[in-house]
Amino acid sequence: SPLNVKNSMIDGKVEGKLKVSGPPQAPILTGNVNFTKNTQLIFRDVIFRIRESNIALDGSNPPNPTLYILAEARYKGFDIEMLVQGTAQQPKFKLSSQPTLSEAEIISLLTLGYTA
Numbered sequence: 001s002p003l004n005v006k007n008s009m010i011d012g013k014v015e016g017k018l019k020v021s022g023p024p025q026a027p028i029l030t031g032n033v034n035f036t037k038n039t040q041l042i043f044r045d046v047i048f049r050i051r052e053s054n055i056a057l058d059g060s061n062p063p064n065p066t067l068y069i070l071a072e073a074r075y076k077g078f079d080i081e082m083l084v085q086g087t088a089q090q091p092k093f094k095l096s097s098q099p100t101l102s103e104a105e106i107i108s109l110l111t112l113g114y115t116a
Helices: 103-112
Strands: 003-006 010-021 028-035 040-043 046-058 066-075 078-087 091-098
Touching: 010 046, 046 078, 078 103, 091 103
Parallel strands: none
Antiparallel strands: 003 010, 010 028, 010 040, 028 046, 040 046, 046 066, 066 078, 078 091
């Protein structure tokens, strides 16, 4: 059954299969987990709903999962989509919107509340 996650950045559930092996001082994590649909990702006061996700752990130590998270929000008249890909240590973010704004304008909107 899904695991509830609630903190200042996430409000929702995680599910999947995770294997923990190795010694307690250096655990090895393998498997895949994902956020259930409509889990909320909170950035400042903007609530993104996670539409798709996959977090893959390959047993690396320290853990450095591969991320795929697609989330969307409606904010100040804009539909904003955020895509996070890459690893936890080197994530890549891509932002898009309708109506169309540049990534710099979307960042301004999300952080300052207005576009440049």
